[in-house]
């Protein structure tokens with residue numbers, strides 16, 4: 001599987017993503033700097049976590065207007081797989097590729113800890129290696145992870161089974177509506193999630209629960 005990771009000034013989980021992808025897929029993703037105007041020919045584009053442009057204005061707001069995003073939107077609309085993690089999720093909502101928005105955490109504090117997730121939909125290209133209802137460990141690290149959508153959007157997202165991951169009972173770290181931790185677009189080729197599966201892919205880091213997401217992508221793009 002050929003992949004690329006977009007790097008912004010302020011990205012910091014890009015390196016974790018390169019490492020996880022290389023470990024699991026055997027191929028290091030191509031790095032694409034935010035000032036580029038076209039993406040390489042790949043099966044998957046990853047928008048990594050971090051603090052793009054220092055989180056100024058709103059997390060992800062400036063990155064969503066950076067030069068490379070035009071081509072990302074074009075290719076996402078054409079059906080390429082896109083995964084946004086944490087700041088990447090914020091960027092994808094700001095770019096209009098995913099429904100809803102990420103607001104300041106309900107507790108108004110940066111949250112950095114391990115939480116439990118529940119796989120809500122195992123029939124997506126990002127989740128076939130999970131079982132529906134599977135509970136798994138995953139780290140979170142953010143101050144703007146509080147998923148919000150207006151009533152009509154939320155209803156549509158739920159009715160279309162676009163929620164791929166939820167915080168398991170008692171695990172919601174940020175006040176997200178309906179415990180939403182990860183959501184995809186209607187076509188099913190763009191996923192955004194606040195937790196960091198790339199940080200739990202080897203025993204050296206305390207576990208491998210996050211691998212299943214990358215293995216799902218491998219199944220589909222093989």
Ligand SMILES: NC(=O)CC[C@H](N)C(=O)O
Pocket residue numbers: 013048049050051052055059085086087088141142143144145
């Ligand atoms: N780890 C991250 O990607 C941080 C995301 C984001 N900038 C926040 O703190 O909300």
